[in-house]
Amino acid sequence: MKFRTFKRHFREGSKNIWRNSWMTIASIGAVTTTLLLVGAFLALMLNLNHVADNLEEDVQIKVLVDLTADDKEIEAVGEQIKDIAEVDTVDFSTKEEELRSLVDSMGEEGGAWELYEQDNPLNNAYIVKTTDPQDTMKIAGEIEKIDKVEKVNYGQDVVQNLFQFNEYARNIGLVLIFALVFTAIFLISNTIKITIMARSKEIGIMKLVGATNWFIRWPFFVEGLLLGVLGSILPIIILLTGYYYLDNSTTALDQFSFMTLLDFHPFAWQLAGLILLIGAAIGVWGSVMSVRKFLKV
């Protein structure tokens, strides 16, 4: 294909947008509705994932070292923990530091605990983070077996429930996205079916004048692409604005440190790009479907 023919197809595709104004409005409407739903849902999903990640990030194992352990044995415990492959970081916290953080966390009432500074009943501890939070339970079990380890704490019940919840959330999200995409496909293929009927005569005439199948197809692709792109404009504007306000507003949820939205920049732009891509893909896909069966003869 010569370059000027490519330009011609692009020009024809754009003209078709005007020539078939009713079809254009219907198609753009379908694409817009779909993308708005998909976009809102993607934003929700990805943020839920983000919150889940935050929560998982916060999961840590506190290893209490036996009170009878001497300095050497304490060090040996640390070394053995570090030797476990899935362990990411190991921080030592002396019993004095443990007491301090306990006192701090108590606020006003913490004063009473200061009495214990002379005779500290707390254990020396290691704070362990795993490379993959999902490994927490397994690694906690291994650490428990190490000599001179008195106890291992990682919020057992909470962690298990959290992981369970996150997995549900992710799976339900995937299912919903698939459902949405199928609805979109149904919506758009119906719009296209109507378009085809309206255009079948036109395609027949083009073939009688000597157009090859590809010559007929190209402007349809361009038209589909443009419809997809045009259909993504409104959803992008709405989602960007909506997300901007949400990101900049304060809510009751802000008091939980893990309840943060993904940053507007770059997340919102990535989402916009993704919507544009999905729109273009839906448009091209639709036009491929629409011309396919009319080009057989």
Added chain:
Amino acid sequence: MIVMQDIYKTYANGVTALNGINVNIDQGEFVYVVGPSGAGKSTFIKLIFQEVKPTKGSIMVNDKDLTTLKSKHIPFLRRDIGVVYQDFKLLPKFTVYENIAFALEVLEESPRNIRRRVMEVLDQVGLKNKARFIPDELSGGEQQRVSIARAIVNHPKLLIADEPTGNLDPETSWEIMRVLESINATGTTILMATHSKEIVNTIKKRVIAIEDGLIVRDEHRGEYGYEI
């Protein structure tokens, strides 16, 4: 230019439209195809640009053997043949200019050549001032002239017309015939199916009469030969 040998055509519904056609048409001829309704005139004409494929027999057009022509080569065959229909077959959303330019765009001509040539044929059929109109805004005769312009815009050696005056009033029909004659004068072969006794008997040309799928008469400077 066109050679048919023992052509048979039976449609999928079992109707046999052509029953052994033998014909030889030379470059530059002007040929009328006449006969009663349902005789097989349209089928005969459609064979030439492969809108219909024969059940049996061989056809050569422009030295191409159509019986062995692959379907992906059909568009290229059609580019050498101009076709004019009774119902014009113009693209309804395209302007007059765009309808005609389309036939050159498929040839990947340069935009400058396309513009020059389209204006040339528009002048030839007398529609230079209607280039920006869409088909619905034109009279039947004007639409038919657009379709003739489209058919000849790429200088085909052969122009086929299936009852081109069938939907037009007598005066407009004569106008169309003058255009076709002028095209024939430049050396283009013309094959035209028609029901118009006046035209055939006035502008004398070769007449091929088809009845029940057979050529029953073939004479130069012939008469229409039927009472309507």
